[in-house]
Amino acid sequence: MRCFFRVEYEGSDYVGWQYQPNGPSIQAELERAFSTVVRENCKVVGAGRTDAGVHARAQGAHVDLPSGIDLCKCQLSVNALLPAAVAVYGMRKVADSFHARFSARRRRYRYYMMERKTPLWRRRAWMVFHTVNWERVRDNAQACVGTHDFSAFCRSSTDTENMVCTVEQAALERRGEVWVFSIQADRFVYTMVRSVVGTLVDIGRGRLTESFASILAARDRARVGETAPARGLVLDYVSYDEVA
Secondary structure, eight states, rough: EEEEEEEEEEESSSSSSBBTTTOOHHHHHHHHHHHHHHSSSSEEEEEEETTTTOEEEEEEEEEETTTTOHHHHHHHHHHHHHHEEEEEEEEOOOOTTTTTTTEEEEEEEEEEESSSSOGGGTTTTTEEOOOOOHHHHHHHHGGGGGEEEOGGGSSSSOOOOOOEEEEEEEEEEEETTTEEEEEEEOOOOOOHHHHHHHHHHHHHTTTTOOOOOHHHHOOOGSSOOOOOHHHEEEEEEESSSSOO
């Protein structure tokens, strides 16, 4: 029986979603918990492979479980076994053809930034101590929208060949003291969001004089700004046709 569920995690102490030999991963924690509950080996598949230190609010995932299992009790038991930084919710049965990664229609990321040192946000936001023209950042962010080749914003250590992504939304807003950059697309390439954010901030602080549109069109990694730190990034939501 294939089951869909969402995962929320605070990724500061993890090497990322996927198994890595150098530390604990979110995938390993989930598979350990599910396997313990159902007493057989379980493989968990996620919608995306977040990097070390990246967080998630509504990562999508699926797991195959024995038929007839009580999903409410299973969810409670899995959460009881998971560490405090990881939780599952919204478990439901789906078609056997459903796939958490390949059935996903769009993904939304949010990146959080602060302009002062604040201990309460130290693991969840980038402390930007430069003077930034945030209106310039907001204006340049609009150039992300549309179908573009984001190869300049992808780290070279990837085997992904297709660098074309269709961005539906890209916006910057202020929530109290926190600046939040939101971006939604059909897909993302490796480190794309962090590279986009770092480049926009470098434009806003005057370190880069080119517009984001010209940097994007050039497809030249050397013209991109710094990569923003992982701690500010959250995989906010993954959308599917089959589930809400």
